[in-house]
Amino acid sequence: MDFSNDGRAQARLAFEQVCFGFGGKIFIENLTFEAAPGEMIGLIGANGAGKSTLLRLAAGLLKPWTGTVRVGGRPLAEHTDRERAGRLAYLPQSLDVHLPFRVAELVRMGNYPRMSAPRLSPEEALRIVGLERKGQAQLGQLSGGELRRAFIAMTLVQGAGCLLLDEPLAGLDLKYQAELLRLLREIVESSGVTVLMSLHDMAATLRFDRLLALKAGHLMAQGPAPAVLTESLMARLFDLAEHDAALFATGPHRT
Numbered sequence: 203m204d205f206s207n208d209g210r211a212q213a214r215l216a217f218e219q220v221c222f223g224f225g226g227k228i229f230i231e232n233l234t235f236e237a238a239p240g241e242m243i244g245l246i247g248a249n250g251a252g253k254s255t256l257l258r259l260a261a262g263l264l265k266p267w268t269g270t271v272r273v274g275g276r277p278l279a280e281h282t283d284r285e286r287a288g289r290l291a292y293l294p295q296s297l298d299v300h301l302p303f304r305v306a307e308l309v310r311m312g313n314y315p316r317m318s319a320p321r322l323s324p325e326e327a328l329r330i331v332g333l334e335r336k337g338q339a340q341l342g343q344l345s346g347g348e349l350r351r352a353f354i355a356m357t358l359v360q361g362a363g364c365l366l367l368d369e370p371l372a373g374l375d376l377k378y379q380a381e382l383l384r385l386l387r388e389i390v391e392s393s394g395v396t397v398l399m400s401l402h403d404m405a406a407t408l409r410f411d412r413l414l415a416l417k418a419g420h421l422m423a424q425g426p427a428p429a430v431l432t433e434s435l436m437a438r439l440f441d442l443a444e445h446d447a448a449l450f451a452t453g454p455h456r457t
């Protein structure tokens with residue numbers, strides 16, 4: 203899909219002083235960042251750090267207590283459900299295996315909210331995720347990784363300017379991890395799409411333009427992986443002993 207300048211601007215996502223919590227207790231406090239069109243951003247942090255919460259705020263599934271989430275410069279809260287679904291495609295972490303659909307039907311559902319020309323047809327999306335022969339299978343008959351690939355295909359068909367992906371690499375074998383990362387890079391570069399994606403695989407972080415490192419709802423650091431993933435930050439982010447942090451750091455080692 204060829205995004206016009208206007209289309210690219212629609213993919214801009216901004217958090218402005220966003221506060222949010224659970225059960226009356228604040229969790230995310232004054233979170234501010236911007237994701238530019240054509241940027242691929244990885245969200246990293248320990249279990250419970252707030253990655254899914256941030257993605258759900260970005261998708262409009264959770265509402266900020268205060269502050270604003272903007273898409274294309276406009277507050278998310280002012281979008282209709284259909285406008286929101288046309289601008290943001292959200293892939294949750296846990297997927298519903300019990301939906302009574304065939305794979306091809308699920309992928310075609312991605313067409314419903316689209317507001318612009320198709321980026322990928324459902325058939326192309328199925329081929330890219332390697333499920334072209336499983337289009338007629340029921341979702342419940344798929345393996346965990348195949349199910350995730352079916353939902354990824356639906357998300358890609360949606361053609362939204364901003365892709366919000368919660369651990370899409372989880373359960374994928376290395377071939378499909380590599381292919382998904384390559385495909386996202388192609389889409390980002392050709393269409394100016396914005397990708398915001400949580401992940402736990404530190405090797406894959408090198409494929410991102412920028413990382414946001416979260417701990418207990420706070421943004422601890424941001425920047426390209428080699429700058430962010432220092433031993434000392436890894437140790438603080440994941441409560442690791444220094445010798446363990448050295449195993450995972452891709453950035454400068456402590457001297």
Ligand SMILES: Nc1ncnc2c1ncn2[C@@H]1O[C@H](COP(=O)(O)OP(=O)(O)OP(=O)(O)O)[C@@H](O)[C@H]1O
Pocket residue numbers: 224225229247248249250251252253254255256295
């Ligand atoms: N509905 C809820 N009610 C209360 N607390 C919640 C709710 N949803 C999430 N939390 C809490 O918010 C914190 C952040 O959770 P979140 O799912 O955003 O973390 P995460 O970084 O995505 O973790 P993981 O890597 O395990 O997926 C956790 O402490 C979690 O228990």
